[in-house]
Amino acid sequence: MQTLLINIKELLQVRETPIAKVSGAEMAVLPSIKNAFLLIENGIIASFGPMENCPKLNVEIIDATGKIVLPTWCDSHTHIVYAGNREQEFVDRINGLTYEEIANRGGGILNSAKKLNETSEEELYCQSQKRLEEVMQQGTGAVEIKSGYGLTVAGELKMLRVIKKLAENYPIAIKATFLGAHAFPAAYKENHSAYLDLIIDQMLPKIAEEKLADYIDAFLETGYFSVAETERIMEAGKKYGLRAKIHVNQFTAIDGIAACVKHNALSVDHLEIVTDADIEVLKNTETMPVALPSCSYFISIPYTPARQMLNAGLPLALASDFNPGTTPSGNMNFVVATACIKMKMTPEEAINAATLNGAYAMGISDTHGSITKGKKANLIITKPLNSFYEIPYAFGSNLIEQVILNGKSIL
Ligand SMILES: N=CN[C@@H](CCC(=O)O)C(=O)O
Numbered sequence: 001m002q003t004l005l006i007n008i009k010e011l012l013q014v015r016e017t018p019i020a021k022v023s024g025a026e027m028a029v030l031p032s033i034k035n036a037f038l039l040i041e042n043g044i045i046a047s048f049g050p051m052e053n054c055p056k057l058n059v060e061i062i063d064a065t066g067k068i069v070l071p072t073w074c075d076s077h078t079h080i081v082y083a084g085n086r087e088q089e090f091v092d093r094i095n096g097l098t099y100e101e102i103a104n105r106g107g108g109i110l111n112s113a114k115k116l117n118e119t120s121e122e123e124l125y126c127q128s129q130k131r132l133e134e135v136m137q138q139g140t141g142a143v144e145i146k147s148g149y150g151l152t153v154a155g156e157l158k159m160l161r162v163i164k165k166l167a168e169n170y171p172i173a174i175k176a177t178f179l180g181a182h183a184f185p186a187a188y189k190e191n192h193s194a195y196l197d198l199i200i201d202q203m204l205p206k207i208a209e210e211k212l213a214d215y216i217d218a219f220l221e222t223g224y225f226s227v228a229e230t231e232r233i234m235e236a237g238k239k240y241g242l243r244a245k246i247h248v249n250q251f252t253a254i255d256g257i258a259a260c261v262k263h264n265a266l267s268v269d270h271l272e273i274v275t276d277a278d279i280e281v282l283k284n285t286e287t288m289p290v291a292l293p294s295c296s297y298f299i300s301i302p303y304t305p306a307r308q309m310l311n312a313g314l315p316l317a318l319a320s321d322f323n324p325g326t327t328p329s330g331n332m333n334f335v336v337a338t339a340c341i342k343m344k345m346t347p348e349e350a351i352n353a354a355t356l357n358g359a360y361a362m363g364i365s366d367t368h369g370s371i372t373k374g375k376k377a378n379l380i381i382t383k384p385l386n387s388f389y390e391i392p393y394a395f396g397s398n399l400i401e402q403v404i405l406n407g408k409s410i411l
Pocket residue numbers: 108109112219247250295321323324325326327
């Protein structure tokens with residue numbers, strides 16, 4: 001099965017030689033081919049180049065005159081599987097309460113956990129499926145999904161089974177992350193070590209037995225999981241082959257990043273509050289920093305200091321953080337635009353961060369995140385545009401005409 005895209009106005013994120021990620025000044029470069037073709041064979045990118053080298057084939061043709069083609073977004077941090085919603089907390093924040101105050105009143109993550117434990121697996125699947133379909137239509141072709149709204153053995157397993165079922169039923173690539181350490185349930189508020197025991201002795205072995213997770217996460221934050229508690233979680237995950245991807249530095253900097261780097265975490269995510277020491281410790285490591293600008297936007301907290309980090313030579317990935325509390329949106333087009341508008345990333349840097357570096361932060365940059373022979377044919381075809389700068393510039397418009405996953409059009 002072959003499909004040939006012809007007359008592509010500009011083919012973005014072209015990497016002839018595969019690379020795992022881009023860092024620092026490299027991020028300002030987004031290699032492209034103008035007036036290009038791309039050949040898809042059995043769901044894989046078989047060939048691409050300038051139109052003058054386009055093969056003459058009697059196959060399905062997509063004429064992309066005037067349109068930009070780029071790899072689909074790689075969203076490396078989401079909580080798409082959740083039950084119900086938290087609109088009331090949204091209004092409470094408008095009326096002056098902070099995220100912390102709402103959480104202290106039993107709202108926040110515990111509010112979502114209560115709803116999730118009252119919801120059947122089938123119903124949870126139906127609710128989550130709609131959100132997954134929505135982000136696919138918005139151009140996301142690979143997504144990481146976390147558990148973390150169960151906080152009980154049954155609830156966490158339910159979430160992870162829903163994620164597994166989504167991965168089986170949809171063409172989008174899905175990585176699952178176990179986030180039992182998202183918050184302490186009320187019953188364990190004064191007995192943290194007992195909840196860690198529950199995660200390590202009850203949840204993890206069952207999750208490993210059913211092969212339900214690829215990664216392990218914890219909310220390393222003042223008032224949530226301490227550095228030492230998160231280290232226990234990371235060590236326990238390692239025993240089951242689960243590498244860490246950690247929520248850290250969302251509200252406070254407490255030397256959590258150093259602990260994550262020490263444990264060779266695949267990514268450290270949020271980073272709204274970052275110190276010079278945090279930046280220093282991330283240099284020359286395999287840990288990808290991940291910024292979540294839609295979260296900063298929605299709950300009015302600082303944006304990750306992208307310029308400072310890129311100037312220090314660090315890589316950066318962008319993800320949505322789609323969740324009911326701090327980011328009820330999985331729209332990666334908005335994430336890219338917000339990174340440009342609020343974090344002063346150039347469109348080239350933002351697209352690198354939301355494709356190749358996002359793939360790295362999910363451990364899939366050998367198959368996703370760039371236009372490279374042998375990688376999955378996961379493509380966004382835009383509407384006719386002046387240039388790709390219009391993607392972040394026209395931040396409120398839907399500029400996507402077609403989304404192709406594994407070589408097949410889904411939109
Ligand atoms: N900060 C921790 N976890 C989520 C929010 C969880 C919630 O409020 O439901 C986040 O990444 O923002």
